[in-house]
Amino acid sequence: MKLTFPHMGNTFISAKALMEDLGNEVITPPKCSKKTLEIGTKYSPETICLPLKINIGNYIESIEKGADTILITGSCGPCRFGFYSLVEQEILRDLGYDVEIITLDPPDGKPMELVKRIMKAANTKNLYKIVKNIVRGAKVLQAADELTDLANKIRPVAINGVEVDIIMDAFHSMIELVYGVDETLELIEDTKLKIGKVKTDEKKVPLKIGIVGEIYTIIEPFANLYVERKLGHLGVHIDKSLTPSKWVKHHLLPGPFGSKEEKEKWEAAKPYLSTLVGGHGRETIGSSVLYAKANYDGIIQILPLTCMPEIVAESILPTIQNDYNIPIMTLIVDEMTGEAGYLTRLEAFVDLLHRKKEEKNIAGVLPRS
Amino acid sequence: MQEFYLGVDVGSVSTNIVLMDKDNNIVSKKYLRTQGRPINILQKGLKEIKNEINNFEIKGVGTTGSGRHLANIILGADIVKNEITSHAVAAINYVPNVRTVLEIGGQDSKIIVLKDGIVTDFAMNTVCAAGTGSFLDRQASRLGIAIQDFGALALKAKNPVRIAGRCAVFAESDMIHKQQLGHNQEDIVRGLCQALVRNYLNNIGKGKDILAPIVFQGGVAANKGIKEAFVEALDTEIYVPKHHEVMGAIGAAILAKEEIKEKRTTSFKGIDIAENEYNVKGFECNDCSNMCEVIEIYSDGKVIARYSDKCGKWTNSLNSENQKLA
Numbered sequence: 083m084k085l086t087f088p089h090m091g092n093t094f095i096s097a098k099a100l101m102e103d104l105g106n107e108v109i110t111p112p113k114c115s116k117k118t119l120e121i122g123t124k125y126s127p128e129t130i131c132l133p134l135k136i137n138i139g140n141y142i143e144s145i146e147k148g149a150d151t152i153l154i155t156g157s158c159g160p161c162r163f164g165f166y167s168l169v170e171q172e173i174l175r176d177l178g179y180d181v182e183i184i185t186l187d188p189p190d191g192k193p194m195e196l197v198k199r200i201m202k203a204a205n206t207k208n209l210y211k212i213v214k215n216i217v218r219g220a221k222v223l224q225a226a227d228e229l230t231d232l233a234n235k236i237r238p239v240a241i242n243g244v245e246v247d248i249i250m251d252a253f254h255s256m257i258e259l260v261y262g263v264d265e266t267l268e269l270i271e272d273t274k275l276k277i278g279k280v281k282t283d284e285k286k287v288p289l290k291i292g293i294v295g296e297i298y299t300i301i302e303p304f305a306n307l308y309v310e311r312k313l314g315h316l317g318v319h320i321d322k323s324l325t326p327s328k329w330v331k332h333h334l335l336p337g338p339f340g341s342k343e344e345k346e347k348w349e350a351a352k353p354y355l356s357t358l359v360g361g362h363g364r365e366t367i368g369s370s371v372l373y374a375k376a377n378y379d380g381i382i383q384i385l386p387l388t389c390m391p392e393i394v395a396e397s398i399l400p401t402i403q404n405d406y407n408i409p410i411m412t413l414i415v416d417e418m419t420g421e422a423g424y425l426t427r428l429e430a431f432v433d434l435l436h437r438k439k440e441e442k443n444i445a446g447v448l449p450r451s
Numbered sequence: 452m453q454e455f456y457l458g459v460d461v462g463s464v465s466t467n468i469v470l471m472d473k474d475n476n477i478v479s480k481k482y483l484r485t486q487g488r489p490i491n492i493l494q495k496g497l498k499e500i501k502n503e504i505n506n507f508e509i510k511g512v513g514t515t516g517s518g519r520h521l522a523n524i525i526l527g528a529d530i531v532k533n534e535i536t537s538h539a540v541a542a543i544n545y546v547p548n549v550r551t552v553l554e555i556g557g558q559d560s561k562i563i564v565l566k567d568g569i570v571t572d573f574a575m576n577t578v579c580a581a582g583t584g585s586f587l588d589r590q591a592s593r594l595g596i597a598i599q600d601f602g603a604l605a606l607k608a609k610n611p612v613r614i615a616g617r618c619a620v621f622a623e624s625d626m627i628h629k630q631q632l633g634h635n636q637e638d639i640v641r642g643l644c645q646a647l648v649r650n651y652l653n654n655i656g657k658g659k660d661i662l663a664p665i666v667f668q669g670g671v672a673a674n675k676g677i678k679e680a681f682v683e684a685l686d687t688e689i690y691v692p693k694h695h696e697v698m699g700a701i702g703a704a705i706l707a708k709e710e711i712k713e714k715r716t717t718s719f720k721g722i723d724i725a726e727n728e729y730n731v732k733g734f735e736c737n738d739c740s741n742m743c744e745v746i747e748i749y750s751d752g753k754v755i756a757r758y759s760d761k762c763g764k765w766t767n768s769l770n771s772e773n774q775k776l777a
Contacts, residue, residue: 113739115739115742117742397658400658409571409572423517423559423575425533426517426533426535427535429532429533429536430533430534430535430536430570433533433535433536433570434569434571434572434573437569437570438569438571441567441569
């Protein structure tokens with residue numbers, strides 16, 4: 083069995099390490115590129131959302147490298163993501179690829195079926211071994227997300243922010259060369275140290291922007307045209323409302339009463355949206371309210387074209403913008419790779435926030451040290 | 452010797468250059484078609500200005516527009532600003548208490564919402580060019596009307612025809628259909644203006660409070676038919692500044708003036724760069740699957756800029772070479 087999985091931010095780092103420790107052969111899909119997108123667009127339905135197109139590109143590139151089994155998570159379907167595994171299976175079959183897709187979700191609410199699927203993917207029936215390794219895998223994910231956060235924190239205050247990019251690029255190409263959880267964790271720690279050594283300018287006071295929206299386009303840098311790098315170089319410290327490790331906390335390892343953070347978001351969203359609208363629509367509203375309350379300078383919503391839950395959220399955001407007097411901008415991503423217009427919007431938004439902050443400081447309403 | 456500030460707006464359709472004095476008066480303005488050759492057109496504009504006016508000194512330079520970074524490489528700008536900020540700054544210069552700026556250019560359109568002279572919200576068209584100047588241009592030529600006469604013709608209409616404005620393709624087929632039915636030209640033209648305004652307000656203006664005073668600028672603001680359609684739809688007065696087509700460049704010039712107050716000396720490479728020879732070469736980098744099309748700009752056989760690489764390898768290599776030289 084040669085396992086592969088789609089790219090989704092940092093998830094590949096932990097999925098690779100975890101599966102290697104379980105003794106599987108893992109084929110990491112090549113980094114998302116224009117070629118990935120081209121392949122994906124060619125074979126996907128025209129009107130489907132962007133993540134599926136990139137997924138298909140990832141699979142085909144991995145299959146060309148020898149993969150025969152694809153591992154993905156499901157979501158039991160509060161949005162089109164729920165159909166992904168089935169649609170993707172059909173597309174690959176039509177193209178004549180003989181691969182198996184293992185979807186990690188309990189079909190028809192049958193938890194035993196999920197356990198069976200996990201055993202299959204893990205290549206062992208030893209439940210103790212599986213649980214132990216999943217916990218270790220979650221640790222890698224946590225560490226990788228911490229590394230990304232650190233990079234996002236240092237980039238805006240670094241004297242030369244490009245240094246951070248160079249370190250992170252080197253890290254991503256090194257992932258291919260390490261094996262298993264221990265080596266991966268070691269690599270992450272090394273990289274953290276390197277980033278810690280990047281010289282910073284204490285005089286730089288970064289703006290703070292919260293990123294909300296559809297989870298895939300938030301966490302996969304290729305899909306959002308590297309928004310965190312662009313904003314970082316514009317002197318902005320960003321916080322993402324959703325990350326792979328948060329997703330795991332919400333869906334795989336919830337406590338007896340569900341994830342605390344998710345509950346908080348639902349509570350914050352209540353005055354505006356009190357019910358599930360699919361995907362992370364409700365979380366987008368809740369996170370925006372929480373960012374506004376935490377005195378963030380601005381909020382950016384990112385969604386793939388035609389994403390219904392986020393369209394619902396988008397129509398509510400102007401009310402939050404008024405209620406909390408916090409600028410909110412929506413960016414819609416699709417197959418475009420031209421970045422000029424995208425950068426113009428980001429620059430203009432950052433300009434707007436700077437002017438607003440200056441005003442505030444002068445008025446003394448919100449003095450900042 | 453007179454002292455001026457230079458503002459340059461390199462857009463996809465037009466390249467605009469203004470020469471502004473220290474009291475923000477426009478001494479000279481150039482509105483040139485970019486025609487996909489921004490460097491040559493920029494040089495041509497500078498040459499024209501040089502021949503028109505004698506004995507002047509450029510105190511500061513600002514660039515804006517989608518080609519702002521390119522213009523910066525060629526000119527040596529003191530400030531490089533995005534279009535939104537530049538347009539807002541220029542509008543404030545003419546109407547200090549402006550609340551809404553409607554801007555429609557060749558390929559993009561934007562709305563800027565301001566309060567107390569500060570941008571509080573903005574939006575730009577995303578993937579569709581239906582509500583922009585290029586669309587009007589194309590429909591005018593289909594109808595056999597010069598674009599300059601388009602607005603005046605629209606004002607003559609008594610019974611505007613309703614045309615679907617949601618998408619340029621639908622609008623065009625709808626318009627052809629109405630032509631075949633025998634509607635007269637001015638009614639169709641007026642209908643097109645209304646369709647464009649409807650599209651603009653529904654797309655770009657969606658969810659925004661459009662409050663007076665309103666300033667309408669950009670190339671399309673010259674079109675009286677569109678202006679009237681806005682007045683009708685918003686039921687308020689709309690101000691079109693005299694230099695509406697070069698407002699981006701004016702904003703850049705004003706920003707340059709402000710920048711120079713702190714910076715003192717300009718980085719401008721001199722008006723004589725109009726005579727320099729520039730060559731643009733591109734190559735495809737095959738080091739990874741992104742296959743970036745890297746662009747190199749040569750001046751007199753020397754690479755002065757390199758960009759468009761995702762990883763920054765080529766851009767950075769040039770910088771370090773420069774650093775070593777310095």
